[in-house]
Amino acid sequence: MDDADHRRLPLDVGIEALVEEMMPEALCDACLPFAFDVALEDVYAAVPRLLQASLRFTRKSAECYRCARTLELLTMR
DSSP states (O other): OOHHHHHHHHHHOOOOHHHHHHTTOOOTTTTHHHHTTOOOOHHHHHHHHHHOOOOOOOOOOOOOTTTEEEEEEEEEE
């Protein structure tokens, strides 16, 4: 793994843990960066990795807990 892979891994693990902890609530991709103090682009890169790496996650239309917009959110199956 290169340095970029090592930096991404903690974010992926953090998002995974937060999604599990918040169930049945969820955050949209635009609100997730606030939970981790990272750039929006980092979350945009992490979400597809999580969806590909685990069958436990899916995208589902729901209301974001933080901004109350209804859109596709990362959530548990």
